[in-house]
Amino acid sequence: MNVTEYIASGILESYVLGAVSDQERREVECLSSIYPEIRQELDHLSTALEQYAQAYSVEPPASVKENLLKQLDFEKPVVPAVVRPLPVDPWKNGSPTFRTTWLVAASVGILVLGFAFFLVSQLRTNQQTVASLRTANDSLKSEVQQLHTQQSLAEQSLALLSKPGMRAIELRGNDKAPSGRMLVFWNAKTREVAVEVQSLPPLRPDQQYQLWSLAGGQPIDAGVFEAGSTNLAIQRLNRTIDRADAFAVTVEKRGGSPTPTLSTLLAMSPVDA
Amino acid sequence: MKRQSSLVSESVLLEKLIRRDQQAFQWLYDQYSAALYGVVLRIVRDDEQAQDLLQDIFVKIWKNLDAYDATKGRLFTWMLNVSRNTAIDALRARKTQPSGAIRTDEESVHIVDRQHHTEQPNPDHIGVQEVVNRLRPDRKQLIDLVYFGGYTHEEAAEELNLPLGTVKTRIRAALQELKQLFKS
Numbered sequence: 001m002n003v004t005e006y007i008a009s010g011i012l013e014s015y016v017l018g019a020v021s022d023q024e025r026r027e028v029e030c031l032s033s034i035y036p037e038i039r040q041e042l043d044h045l046s047t048a049l050e051q052y053a054q055a056y057s058v059e060p061p062a063s064v065k066e067n068l069l070k071q072l073d074f075e076k077p078v079v080p081a082v083v084r085p086l087p088v089d090p091w092k093n094g095s096p097t098f099r100t101t102w103l104v105a106a107s108v109g110i111l112v113l114g115f116a117f118f119l120v121s122q123l124r125t126n127q128q129t130v131a132s133l134r135t136a137n138d139s140l141k142s143e144v145q146q147l148h149t150q151q152s153l154a155e156q157s158l159a160l161l162s163k164p165g166m167r168a169i170e171l172r173g174n175d176k177a178p179s180g181r182m183l184v185f186w187n188a189k190t191r192e193v194a195v196e197v198q199s200l201p202p203l204r205p206d207q208q209y210q211l212w213s214l215a216g217g218q219p220i221d222a223g224v225f226e227a228g229s230t231n232l233a234i235q236r237l238n239r240t241i242d243r244a245d246a247f248a249v250t251v252e253k254r255g256g257s258p259t260p261t262l263s264t265l266l267a268m269s270p271v272d273a
Numbered sequence: 274m275k276r277q278s279s280l281v282s283e284s285v286l287l288e289k290l291i292r293r294d295q296q297a298f299q300w301l302y303d304q305y306s307a308a309l310y311g312v313v314l315r316i317v318r319d320d321e322q323a324q325d326l327l328q329d330i331f332v333k334i335w336k337n338l339d340a341y342d343a344t345k346g347r348l349f350t351w352m353l354n355v356s357r358n359t360a361i362d363a364l365r366a367r368k369t370q371p372s373g374a375i376r377t378d379e380e381s382v383h384i385v386d387r388q389h390h391t392e393q394p395n396p397d398h399i400g401v402q403e404v405v406n407r408l409r410p411d412r413k414q415l416i417d418l419v420y421f422g423g424y425t426h427e428e429a430a431e432e433l434n435l436p437l438g439t440v441k442t443r444i445r446a447a448l449q450e451l452k453q454l455f456k457s
Contacts, residue, residue: 010441056315072331
């Protein structure tokens with residue numbers, strides 16, 4: 001086709017003024033993309049008209065700009081409908097992007113490091129907590145064990161003491177054991193006998209205390225017992241006593257003696273005192 | 274010429290605008306709002322409506338940036354066309370008689386004079402103004418009728434009592450003259 005003739009036809013002038021039909025518009029746009037001369041002429045006419053329009057410039061009031069800045073949403077990226085090659089920008093080299101990348105990388109690194117430190121300190125705290133909890137658990141366990149033992153002893157004592165006919169006789173130390181103090185429990189019906197040592201002097205390992213019951217002037221072996229090791233607990237003695245006018249305590253060799261050693265008599269008390 | 278040298282930066286600007294860069298928008302507004310407002314004001318001749326329309330126009334431009342195709346024409350031209358079409362549509366919606374939208378030459382001169390005195394003079398625009406005033410009045414009238422009034426060739430021919438062929442010839446001559454005037 002004859003490009004010069006087409007340019008001279010006047011359709012380009014009508015096009016830039018917006019006075020063409022849709023069909024003519026598509027025709028101009030199509031041809032201008034094919035023929036550089038047409039495109040060039042269109043650009044010249046557009047530029048001329050732009051300048052003509054600028055001759056009527058009037059500054060709008062500032063409120064329009066303010067409203068627009070409030071109304072429009074900025075920096076939300078939209079996907080462009082037409083993909084265009086990125087323009088080369090001669091005033092900006094790659095360094096800001098480069099710097100940004102490094103800044104981002106550095107901040108991510110610092111964040112990761114910080115998080116790692118946080119985790120390690122958390123781990124350390126947790127380990128300490130576990131250790132102290134384990135110690136507390138152990139001590140609680142042994143305490144419970146102790147309480148358990150004490151409770152069963154107390155239950156035994158209670159069972160023993162709560163039987164009808166049980167009598168308690170208090171024995172006080174003589175001048176050989178001035179602070180000596182103990183209780184003898186005796187049940188004439190069940191013939192059971194037990195002692196509770198409150199305070200007696202400690203003995204050599206080869207010695208033991210021995211309890212005697214006196215009936216009709218005759219001493220009867222009522223069993224041996226320890227002082228101090230099971231303090232405040234009632235020790236049941238492995239003997240049966242059916243008659244007793246009084247009870248006495250002597251120090252004997254370990255295992256007990258058939259007759260009391262009077263020189264080591266520490267305490268004596270009548271039953272019906 | 275100023276706008277010629279901005280061809281490279283225009284594609285950069287467009288790229289930033291599509292990324293919704295506020296600075297780019299401000300630059301766009303500062304650069305073109307006066308020209309677009311002038312065009313809208315010339316079409317609707319009502320300050321308040323022109324301000325509303327200018328705001329709508331920039332919203333439209335902002336929302337339809339990805340519809341703009343740089344291979345089909347210049348960005349400013351595209352923006353001018355968006356403004357012109359919006360303003361002409363608003364005018365047609367407001368007035369039933371399109372003939373009322375056309376001002377006479379005397380009015381145009383009066384308004385141009387008034388703008389000259391009241392608005393802050395832009396050195397660029399003063400030069401442009403002198404060039405525009407050298408344009409032959411009958412040609413200028415025709416450009417204004419078609420460009421600012423949205424008249425078709427037929428409507429312009431009827432309005433000016435001219436044969437259709439004369440209108441077409443005169444439009445071409447007017448723009449060629451305009452092109453030559455700005456070239457020199």
